[in-house]
Amino acid sequence: xxxxxxxxxxxxxxxxxxxxxxxxxxxxxxxxxxxxxxxxxxxxxxxxxxxxxxxxxxxxxxxxxxxxxxxxxxxxxxxxxxxxxxxxxxxxxxxxxxxxxxxxxxxxxxxxxxxxxxxxxxxxxxxxxxxxxxxxxxxxxxxxxxxxxxxxxxxxxxxxxxxxxxxxxxxxxxxxxxxxxxxxxxxxxxxxxxxxxxxxxxxxxxxxxxxxxxxxxxxxxxxxxxxxxxxxxxxxxxxxxxxxxxxxxxxxxxxxxxxxxxxxxxxxxxxxxxxxxxxxxxxxxxxxxxxxxxxxxxxxxxxxxxxxxxxxxxxxxxxxxxxxxxxxxxxxxxxxxxxxxxxxxxxxxxxxxxxxxxxxxxxxxxxxxxxxxxxxxxxxxxxxxxxxxxxxxxxxxxxxxxxxxxxxxxxxxxxxxxxxxxxxxxxxxxxxxxxxxxxxxxxxxxxxxxxxxxxxxxxxxxxxxxxxxxxxxxxxxxxx
Numbered sequence: 001x002x003x004x005x006x007x008x009x010x011x012x013x014x015x016x017x018x019x020x021x022x023x024x025x026x027x028x029x030x031x032x033x034x035x036x037x038x039x040x041x042x043x044x045x046x047x048x049x050x051x052x053x054x055x056x057x058x059x060x061x062x063x064x065x066x067x068x069x070x071x072x073x074x075x076x077x078x079x080x081x082x083x084x085x086x087x088x089x090x091x092x093x094x095x096x097x098x099x100x101x102x103x104x105x106x107x108x109x110x111x112x113x114x115x116x117x118x119x120x121x122x123x124x125x126x127x128x129x130x131x132x133x134x135x136x137x138x139x140x141x142x143x144x145x146x147x148x149x150x151x152x153x154x155x156x157x158x159x160x161x162x163x164x165x166x167x168x169x170x171x172x173x174x175x176x177x178x179x180x181x182x183x184x185x186x187x188x189x190x191x192x193x194x195x196x197x198x199x200x201x202x203x204x205x206x207x208x209x210x211x212x213x214x215x216x217x218x219x220x221x222x223x224x225x226x227x228x229x230x231x232x233x234x235x236x237x238x239x240x241x242x243x244x245x246x247x248x249x250x251x252x253x254x255x256x257x258x259x260x261x262x263x264x265x266x267x268x269x270x271x272x273x274x275x276x277x278x279x280x281x282x283x284x285x286x287x288x289x290x291x292x293x294x295x296x297x298x299x300x301x302x303x304x305x306x307x308x309x310x311x312x313x314x315x316x317x318x319x320x321x322x323x324x325x326x327x328x329x330x331x332x333x334x335x336x337x338x339x340x341x342x343x344x345x346x347x348x349x350x351x352x353x354x355x356x357x358x359x360x361x362x363x364x365x366x367x368x369x370x371x372x373x374x375x376x377x378x379x380x381x382x383x384x385x386x387x388x389x390x391x392x393x394x395x396x397x398x399x400x401x402x403x404x405x406x407x408x409x410x411x412x413x414x415x416x417x418x419x420x421x422x423x424x425x426x427x428x429x430x431x432x433x434x435x436x437x438x439x440x441x442x443x444x445x446x447x448x449x450x451x452x453x454x455x456x457x458x459x460x461x462x463x464x465x466x467x468x469x470x471x472x473x474x475x476x477x478x479x480x
Contacts, residue, residue, distance in 0.1 A: 004051045008032035018085040033059040037067040048073045058102025065099045079104035115374030130270035132200035138302030138335040143357040144171040147350040148340040153185035169354040177205035183213040190217035208232040238267030245272045274304035279313040302335035326356030347471045407453040416474040421464045435461035
């Protein structure tokens with residue numbers, strides 16, 4: 001395929017370096033984003049028959065579709081950044097580039113859609129040890145995420161519903177029951193949960209009375225059974241044909257096998273074995289050895305993996321921890337990973353863990369590492385560094401602060417609520433999602449009159465936007 005890359009003076013050296021076998025044409029413009037159809041037509045009309053595809057920068061603001069029709073050659077948007085050119089060139093011929101969507105965004109969307117379809121195909125063709133309301137567990141199916149609503153019976157109905165809805169990524173909703181609860185509270189929590197989700201529900205307690213109450217209202221998974229409650233509730237679990245997580249009495253692998261055999265003898269067929277994953281500093285490495293030994297002795301039984309035990313007891317961003325734990329779980333042959341969002345630092349863990357499980361499913365199928373899959377957990381860091389291509393003017397001035405002056409048009413209180421940004425001056429409140437939209441609204445209303453005040457607002461509004469994106473707190477004037 002004959003490809004022409006069109007760029008400006010500033011980006012030309014980098015584009016030329018990355019162009020491979022493609023030709024590069026530099027136009028008489030400093031920044032490639034300022035290329036216009038008129039400028040492009042003059043340059044490529046004489047050579048239009050030499051190329052199958054002309055790529056301009058994805059940052060271009062002009063519409064080249066009319067010129068494409070006039071010249072009879074495809075003129076499409078390349079990537080926004082020059083460093084993504086090799087990816088675009090590799091896809092040329094396989095992907096139809098767009099005149100509206102930059103190539104890097106288009107390729108990311110195509111790859112993501114392909115990955116999601118592949119995940120669907122993997123799950124559709126997978127076998128399982130058992131299923132919970134259609135959710136496959138074990139066998140060759142993908143790893144599932146069990147997300148706990150901590151102290152579910154202590155929450156108001158509104159709080160419980162909100163928490164369940166926040167677990168959209170989870171496969172199973174686990175209702176955590178505190179010791180000081182009651183049977184009626186358990187029944188009520190399960191009823192409320194069933195009214196708002198069709199996902200399988202588990203009741204998370206060792207107390208037999210609470211387990212019976214949860215089963216009576218439709219919980220399909222018991223978390224957990226051990227020597228303390230097997231005799232009392234094991235027969236009911238077997239009679240109802242329910243699934244159960246079986247744990248040891250004292251983190252001993254031998255005790256776990258004793259309890260599994262007892263559960264089997266009682267007639268429980270759908271078992272998730274939990275050798276107990278310990279937190280860092282409390283035997284994590286030893287617990288991983290237990291998982292490895294269990295899998296050696298029991299090649300086929302579904303395994304339960306308490307990832308939340310690790311993330312909750314570590315003051316570190318959870319996203320990387322969840323990715324690594326999912327990778328370890330995949331190598332151990334785990335079927336279900338447990339997480340919770342009981343503290344603010346673990347908010348979004350269900351989504352992170354589910355995405356990580358999907359990545360591991362694709363990596364396992366491809367027999368490779370969990371990278372370049374079309375889905376990822378790169379939240380802050382970037383996969384490829386991109387150099388800024390700047391063209392400074394003849395004069396460079398060091399920036400410095402000046403004395404603070406209050407805007408005579410008034411000042412604002414900025415806060416975040418329910419995922420939106422609010423700006424209030426005491427009489428008017430402007431609400432929005434994007435900082436620039438809010439700034440433009442304030443300007444149109446004449447609610448600010450100083451440039452440095454506008455700059456300050458832009459800084460604070462962007463902090464608020466980032467706080468929403470990363471599910472953090474926002475306090476005006478505090479460091480982010």
